[in-house]
Amino acid sequence: MVKFNGLKKIKTAVFISGKGSNLKNLIKFSKQKNFPISIDLIISNNAKAKGLIYANNFKIKKKVFNFSNKIISEKKILSLLFKNKIELICLAGFMKILSKSFIQEFNGRILNIHPSLLPKYKGLNTHARALENREKYSGCTVHLVNSKLDSGKIILQNKVKIYKNDSVKTLSKRILKQEHKIYPEAIIKLFS
Ligand code: GAR
Secondary structure, three states: OOOOOOOOOEEEEEEEOOOOHHHHHHHHHHOOOOOOEEEEEEEEOOOOOHHHHHHHHOOOEEEEOOOOOHHHHHHHHHHHHHHOOOOEEEEOOOOOOOOHHHHHHOOOOEEEEEOOOOOOOOOOOHHHHHHHOOOOEEEEEEEEOOOOOOOOOEEEEEEEEOOOOOOHHHHHHHHHHHHHHHHHHHHHHHHO
């Protein structure tokens, strides 16, 4: 994996589908002199994603692909990534599953943040399932993306206690706070 040499930051694309709080947080960190990555491109499958506003606010190039034809969308995304010399992809609340061939093109250079303590609760509705199973803890995980859903090498995790009166809303809010800590920490761990 490429490392940050203190001069040239690693050119990164962030993929989002929704609110983009992780995106905003990564942009904020990327402005620090010694943070290893720059955010050069924002990609979304959803034209209505609230997080796209950060592209305008921070003057970052953005592009929406509707994924109605996944093969075609992925092809176009890859060519855009190559054109922009993107070296790393950070998935941040991106709710589409990328194909094996796409992942192979960026083998070992796609990171994801997932709102559970993987390998527990892969997939969707993690908080509801953790609450339903009366777990004592949940949390979040930054991992490398491989061709199996939410199964790549774990880089960092943070545990969050679940309280008796927690709802999906209260728990997800507490976990999101930890996501904002570990995503930049994982990037520093990998690339500094
Ligand atoms: C985050 O909680 C992230 O972990 C989750 O979506 C949320 C996006 O929030 N990702 C997944 O569930 C991926 N399977 P954000 O748009 O505010 O960063």
